[in-house]
Amino acid sequence: MNLQFFMPTRIIMGEDCILKNADALYKLGKKALIVTGSKSAKINGSFSDVTNTLDVNGQEYAVFDKVMANPTIDCVYEGAAYAKKENADFIIAIGGGSPMDAAKAIALLACQDIPRENLFSGEYEAKVLPMAFIPTTAGTGSEVTQYSILTNDAARTKTTLAAPFLFPDVSFLDSKYMEALSKVTTINTAIDALSHSVESFLSVRSNTLTEVLALESIGIIVKQLENLKNFTLTREDRSQLLYASTLGGMVIAHTGTTAVHSMGYSLTYFKAIDHGRANGLLLTEFMKLVEKLRPDKIKTLLVKMGYTSLLELESIIFELLGDTESITVEELESYSDIAIKAKNIPNGIVAPTREELLNIYRAVFKV
Amino acid sequence: MNLQFFMPTRIIMGEDCILKNADALYKLGKKALIVTGSKSAKINGSFSDVTNTLDVNGQEYAVFDKVMANPTIDCVYEGAAYAKKENADFIIAIGGGSPMDAAKAIALLACQDIPRENLFSGEYEAKVLPMAFIPTTAGTGSEVTQYSILTNDAARTKTTLAAPFLFPDVSFLDSKYMEALSKVTTINTAIDALSHSVESFLSVRSNTLTEVLALESIGIIVKQLENLKNFTLTREDRSQLLYASTLGGMVIAHTGTTAVHSMGYSLTYFKAIDHGRANGLLLTEFMKLVEKLRPDKIKTLLVKMGYTSLLELESIIFELLGDTESITVEELESYSDIAIKAKNIPNGIVAPTREELLNIYRAVFKV
CATH class of the missing domain: 3.40.50.1970 (Rossmann fold)
Structure with missing residues (x-):
């Protein structure tokens, strides 16, 4: 070990x-x-x-x-x-x-x-x-x-x-x-935390201890997704989300993030898409790619979440995030060129090629 | 929270x-x-x-x-x-x-x-x-x-x-x-680690995060109990025990220990009983006392261990530790007088009285 x-x-x-x-x-x-x-x-x-x-x-x-x-x-x-x-x-x-x-x-x-x-x-x-x-x-x-x-x-x-x-x-x-936060900010930040813990779990640097903490974080956030949708968060729910996001920080401090973050940075830089939202938009498409090569890891995540397939997670995330932005293929091509150079790419247990990055972008933005 | x-x-x-x-x-x-x-x-x-x-x-x-x-x-x-x-x-x-x-x-x-x-x-x-x-x-x-x-x-x-x-x-x-360690030392130290994680979980100062780590530690050690009995430990098994004992340290760093440690110190001080062995001898009797007032906490531990009752845990621990030492009631009376003054006593979610300490000692040493 x-x-x-x-x-x-x-x-x-x-x-x-x-x-x-x-x-x-x-x-x-x-x-x-x-x-x-x-x-x-x-x-x-x-x-x-x-x-x-x-x-x-x-x-x-x-x-x-x-x-x-x-x-x-x-x-x-x-x-x-x-x-x-x-x-x-x-x-x-x-x-x-x-x-x-x-x-x-x-x-x-x-x-x-x-x-x-x-x-x-x-x-x-x-x-x-x-x-x-x-x-x-x-x-x-x-x-x-x-x-x-x-x-x-x-x-x-x-x-x-x-x-x-x-x-x-x-x-x-x-x-x-956090009680003064809007619904949109609450959702975007919660999804950012979820992305941190999932990406940490899918990092080449994840270890037994970071995985325990990441899974704990993921379990807590997924339990709050319905409350986020209805925006019926008690102070205790807010505490749970805060605790889970701190766990997410603890684990990425050890493992770093993956292609999701690399790709998200372009959406934020060029399109001013909020950072958490950008991660959320890309997360499940990246997980689908990982699932092809490492179904074991995705299975562990789904079990912890209480889902039977990634489509369930995708469905609730997109319900929370709403309609996606309009971005052209040419723009996504250039984002892929930038993202492929990022250190986070080979940090995932599956390191997408430039074409795979583009495919993730295109699937998300339906172009 | x-x-x-x-x-x-x-x-x-x-x-x-x-x-x-x-x-x-x-x-x-x-x-x-x-x-x-x-x-x-x-x-x-x-x-x-x-x-x-x-x-x-x-x-x-x-x-x-x-x-x-x-x-x-x-x-x-x-x-x-x-x-x-x-x-x-x-x-x-x-x-x-x-x-x-x-x-x-x-x-x-x-x-x-x-x-x-x-x-x-x-x-x-x-x-x-x-x-x-x-x-x-x-x-x-x-x-x-x-x-x-x-x-x-x-x-x-x-x-x-x-x-x-x-x-x-x-x-x-x-x-x-650890590969050079004798069977007895390996068992005593593993049981010491188990005791740390269990006591932390049963401490008034335990929190969501220490509980996650304590349960992880407990699950790993219990999985190794059969290997300890047969003394068929691979290097990976040794690593698992080392990792679990470090988790045990991390959690008692936050929560401290309980009556088990207070009572064990007398066994070590007066009878030269190894520290880990002393904790192991006392652990399940203490847990039985806790179970009366906080069955929920003991239930969580048992579920993690894969046991249905404390008797199963007791059985394997005593199989590992072998025969108990001979100690007189008078000696146990004086140990109870010392232990009741320890800070660890009120640190448990159940704080035994002096009489309850004596009863635990007597049950363990069958006098």
């Missing part, structure tokens, strides 16, 4: 967990830079929970609330410059995947000067500001990964910055922050 | 994993103190794998091979003095629970002066030498916990030193080191 496991982030989950665990923030530093988006953290209560806790602790803070969806390289350099200007000695990220991913790069760039051309090289010191993360969506899993995924205009896709010291020190999981 | 999870130790499992991951030792320091027992590490190949790797890395080392079974406070102070004398800047523990538990205290005491009377107080700085652990039995789980359990003559029992910075930095799991 071969296995590696490393997940150094302290996870604290529960209602009002930030306020109840103020010491976990206290020990991180004297002045925080709060990295977030422009609005949602202030609406859902997470921002005030953080600032109230910092006030109680007597810790100062500055706010960088300029993180957009699919954050850019400019954005993280701007955030890092602001962290230095404000003498912040730790980072608090609040938000969905975008603020959390940006915050990791900011925590890194605030500590050392890395030229833009080296940002994705991994060639830098193991020096980073301490980080506390507060997810306000249940999808990305970024609160427990070493990945910072940034929009890379040079490569016309999203590129991953990864280093073992980019794991947050602590993550606070409180599902009350 | 409330949940906390923190397991910062990097786990590297696989054949020859030390040699293949020499960099994971390299980054820990310049000179190691190897903490081990007098013999087994040299016989089972782990000692030479470590020293060969250090040689390749150009790292120096000194050896402290005086750790006895159930290590004493004297032993860890002596080890720490030796670490200082040798200017060791990191610790490598090789062995079963005793060297690993001693190594954590040595790593702590080598960094700061702690008077003996404060050793179990927790009142010290978060300063400790980096640690790499190599278990050579599959039972204790110490390679992934923050616990150092020492023989405490003042309290006439074993006492736990615990701190979040006592997690090893890295643990190497290679089941080839």
Whole structure:
């Protein structure tokens, strides 16, 4: 048996967990830079929970609330410059995947000067500001990964910055922050989490332990699909989805993702299709391809889901996601050319060819 | 849902994993103190794998091979003095629970002066030498916990030193080191691991995530009980047991143990009964007590084990452990007086009274 496991982030989950665990923030530093988006953290209560806790602790803070969806390289350099200007000695990220991913790069760039051309090289010191993360969506899993995924205009896709010291020190999981989410965002993020756990399970790097966690995550999310459809989610349902998405993060931290993510990045980059939705659109077609060569793995997933065939999963996912976008074959050809170069492709137990990628795209978008 | 999870130790499992991951030792320091027992590490190949790797890395080392079974406070102070004398800047523990538990205290005491009377107080700085652990039995789980359990003559029992910075930095799991173990040691350590996972599951601090891992561990160990009986263990079987015991460590790192451990410590302290065997002797009687108040939890365990009643588990455990020792009622009375004071008692979802502890002891030893 071969296995590696490393997940150094302290996870604290529960209602009002930030306020109840103020010491976990206290020990991180004297002045925080709060990295977030422009609005949602202030609406859902997470921002005030953080600032109230910092006030109680007597810790100062500055706010960088300029993180957009699919954050850019400019954005993280701007955030890092602001962290230095404000003498912040730790980072608090609040938000969905975008603020959390940006915050990791900011925590890194605030500590050392890395030229833009080296940002994705991994060639830098193991020096980073301490980080506390507060997810306000249940999808990305970024609160427990070493990945910072940034929009890379040079490569016309999203590129991953990864280093073992980019794991947050602590993550606070409180599902009350998700109650303000719209139905569409709730669905897209849940499907993103499902995709993480399924892709991890179908990765060449999956191991006994990540498979246990991935299957647990998958079982929980599939149980919530009907609630998602009806949008009748109790706080406990929201907690279940948050827990499952964090498990999804834990497993992709070990295994990475697969062709689904590689292909999805183009849909997001060129068509502004939400990241979770993009994964959801592509997921079952990729699973059908895997099923041809590794029916055993797909069978295990279906048993855990309580389905007898992939068509059942496909049916409920597309019911949740609604009509697909209009994309031309020429566009899909060019996306396939980009996706085939991604590292995630050979990371799947089945590594699609460029033609197979195109076929998946065409099947999804019916062209 | 409330949940906390923190397991910062990097786990590297696989054949020859030390040699293949020499960099994971390299980054820990310049000179190691190897903490081990007098013999087994040299016989089972782990000692030479470590020293060969250090040689390749150009790292120096000194050896402290005086750790006895159930290590004493004297032993860890002596080890720490030796670490200082040798200017060791990191610790490598090789062995079963005793060297690993001693190594954590040595790593702590080598960094700061702690008077003996404060050793179990927790009142010290978060300063400790980096640690790499190599278990050579599959039972204790110490390679992934923050616990150092020492023989405490003042309290006439074993006492736990615990701190979040006592997690090893890295643990190497290679089941080839277990092939030299006798049948008795293999059984006792496997039953110790089973007890950890069962006790964690029956702890007030268990949570959704620790329960998933505990059940996984339990399922694996129970599948190996027949192989243990016949002592027909392949290397893969040994790997399964090692993996399961590490999972057991991961879960007790979060939940602690229960009355089983409190009671077992007296059997070890006064009667020199092996730690794992002591837990095994007591485990099913404790589970019977829990079953009266929380049949749901025992049912979940039995389903995972594939048994219909606790008697089936009891039967195979006692078949493995053989005849029980002779202990008088008076002795058991005094053990009950000691055990009832332990912190582990109220840590179970059922906290036995002093009389119930005595009844468990009496049922086990048939007096």
